[in-house]
Amino acid sequence: MSIHPSAKVHPSAVVEPGAVIGEGCEVGPFCLVGPEVTLGARVVLKSHAVVTGWTEIGDETVIFPFATVGEVPQDLKYHGERTRLVIGKRCRIREAATLNTGTEGGGGVTRVGDDVLIMTGAHVGHDAQIGNRVILVNHVAIAGHCVLGDDVIVGGLSGVHQWVRIGQGAIIGAVTMVTNDVIPYGLVQAPRGELDGLNLVGLKRRGVDRSEITALRAAYQTLAQEDGSFQDRARKLAEESDSALVREIADFILTKSDRSFLTPKGGR
Template sequence: MSAASIHPTAIVGNSARLGEGVKIGPYCIVGDRVVLGDGVELVSHVSIDGNTEVGAGTRIFPFAAVGHQPQDLKYHGEDSRLVIGERCTIRESVTINPGTENGGMVTKIGNDCLLMASSHVAHDAVLGNNVIMANYVGIAGHCQIGDNVIFGGTCVVHQFTRIGAHAFVGAQSMVDGDVIPYGMAVGNRAVLTGLNLVGLRRRKFDREAIHRLRAAYRMIFASEGTLRERVDDAAELFKADPLVQDVVRFIAAAERPVLLPRNGQLAE
């Protein structure tokens, strides 16, 4: 406690573990089992409870509710966890719930994520690194979100859905199927509208690698044959290309429908 700066109006549990340089602002409430890493800042009016760990350098803004009981009627008080990575920014009124016994008992958020105002991460969801969620985005329970995924405002993701790494989900989308890595999904219900070419270029992906990925995309989502046949063909033709193989493995592992282009449209 001596290494932390705690405002007189804050309430901090006696067993909470606070790292070096922690700042707890006015009217925050920190539960007994909370662990705050070095340099974590709770700006003000933050409520954080449960078996929750927050990584070093993360900042949490007013009225966020972190680590409280999941919004799941099957939850019966099991000692589940919430783990938030380092250097995340969690803005106003964000809600994040811990896991449940039906989902692995843990909710995880990676490093360097930005969760904008009023966004929500439900029980047992797993977010990778550098995920950006704009205002009012809702991630339902058991979802898996890859690294560097970006969500536009007010979009929602159905439970058990997977969003592959480097994908982009457009604003106001309702996503009820898996989105391939490097893909772009838009709409209610969302459909695959191409590859996230802007994101790939911003992250300095090799030009030739992007060309190969585009060729594989056209092959996989063409109209001839079955999806499985086209995926197998792409896997063989581009067997030395890591980006294409990411997409192939993602589709092969699908347990829910994978989003497809609308009516065979292949714009990307």
């Protein structure tokens, strides 16, 4: 066990032998820190937080009461293999959220990027890969093997099916079930997850140039209305567009996936 001299550990907390507690950390009352846990600098565990498993927590992340971070996967194929959970810097993991380690069959690592907000009761399943600045609103469920790009927002009480990819900058409305891949900058809503346009508000907030937004709108119409399969339309965009964001959408569609795609209304 290694506890930095500047760290504060409440007398009622349990820090098991082998844990590493970094500079300026705070471990609150009745917390549990397992033997293979590493807390970066200035990590805060509020009362009753559990951090266990082979888990690394990045600098300045805060874990709120009754969150359980680093427990074993909810996967019947898991048989005790040594797998990891890696959480980035400045994340906020709110009350009663749960994040599991990976599985041998899924690559062995569940990963959460920097500046991620995981709200009350949300779940991140085994082998999920969560990008930077992602927001998972209250009681969101991210199933195993999902991939969420940077700046994704998933609305409250929504679920994302295993193996689904959600591209950078997409937004999922509340109370939505997402069972297929979502293009970057897509807007998804309705109970069974329909692709209903682009996340224009998010693009504008990021300061994306108007010409790029215009190009994205035109690309969306191509995906919705042009002849050929969805992949054919994406190839056309990849070949003809000068927009980096449009090519990002095309590349996402043309990348091999374990799921099919949510397509624009009217698309095939």
